Amino acid sequence: MSTILHIDSSLFGSQGQSGQLSRQFVERYVQAHIVEKVIYRDLVSEPIPHLTAESFQGFSLPEEERNVQQKHIANLSEELVGELKEADILVLGLPLYNFTMPSTLKTYFDHIARSGITFRYTEQGPQGLLKGKKAYILAARGGNYHGTPMDTQTALIEHFLGFIGISDVEFVYAEGLAKGGDAREVALGKAAERIDQLVD
Numbered sequence: 692m693s694t695i696l697h698i699d700s701s702l703f704g705s706q707g708q709s710g711q712l713s714r715q716f717v718e719r720y721v722q723a724h725i726v727e728k729v730i731y732r733d734l735v736s737e738p739i740p741h742l743t744a745e746s747f748q749g750f751s752l753p754e755e756e757r758n759v760q761q762k763h764i765a766n767l768s769e770e771l772v773g774e775l776k777e778a779d780i781l782v783l784g785l786p787l788y789n790f791t792m793p794s795t796l797k798t799y800f801d802h803i804a805r806s807g808i809t810f811r812y813t814e815q816g817p818q819g820l821l822k823g824k825k826a827y828i829l830a831a832r833g834g835n836y837h838g839t840p841m842d843t844q845t846a847l848i849e850h851f852l853g854f855i856g857i858s859d860v861e862f863v864y865a866e867g868l869a870k871g872g873d874a875r876e877v878a879l880g881k882a883a884e885r886i887d888q889l890v891d
């Protein structure tokens with residue numbers, strides 16, 4: 692039995708292509724496996740606030756010394772980390788916006804990268820503290836980047852997840868969605884095939 696943490700960050704909510712693919716993945720996965728729970732977050736309809744110096748400094752204070760704002764942000768961060776710890780499987784709908792991840796997702800990452808909780812620094816370098824998790828990334832893109840130096844998004848996501856200990860990461864790409872002709876249908880068909888392979 693497993694728990695899935697499903698996170699979307701498309702401006703277009705459930706109509707966004709990455710959200711449709713991530714939902715397709717989760718639905719197929721739930722049909723094929725015993726899943727106890729699916730936790731869902733839409734980072735656009737319920738955005739996470741940007742960190743400030745005050746809220747970031749609050750993370751390293753003992754709870755009783757945090758002010759009201761610091762308590763609020765530390766509690767939110769702990770809730771997000773708690774969801775991640777509970778999950779065996781992370782499913783991310785990942786739009787490409789202006790060559791990188793949506794700012795809402797970056798802000799989410801800022802709240803889950805917690806020193807001593809999700810990573811720590813050792814003499815050998817940083818060590819991720821989340822263990823035994825698998826991530827599936829459903830990436831939707833207007834153009835074609837995968838396998839080229841322009842695809843900085845893949846490396847960034849892989850690096851970040853690896854930093855907190857999630858090194859088993861699979862990507863599904865739907866690329867060229869804005870190219871016209873039959874490019875969109877072809878890309879979505881390939882993504883659906885890849886989802887089927889990964890789920891079975």
Ligand SMILES: Cc1cc2nc3c(=O)[nH]c(=O)nc-3n(C[C@H](O)[C@H](O)[C@H](O)COP(=O)(O)O)c2cc1C
Nearest residue numbers: 701707708709710786787788789790831832833834
């Ligand atoms: C604000 C914005 C920025 C975008 N920037 C890029 C880009 O840099 N490269 C690209 O290939 N497509 C870009 N696109 C197209 C999206 O990657 C494409 O529409 C994809 O489907 C987005 O995922 P979504 O449908 O889940 O929102 C952009 C779209 C938007 C709305």
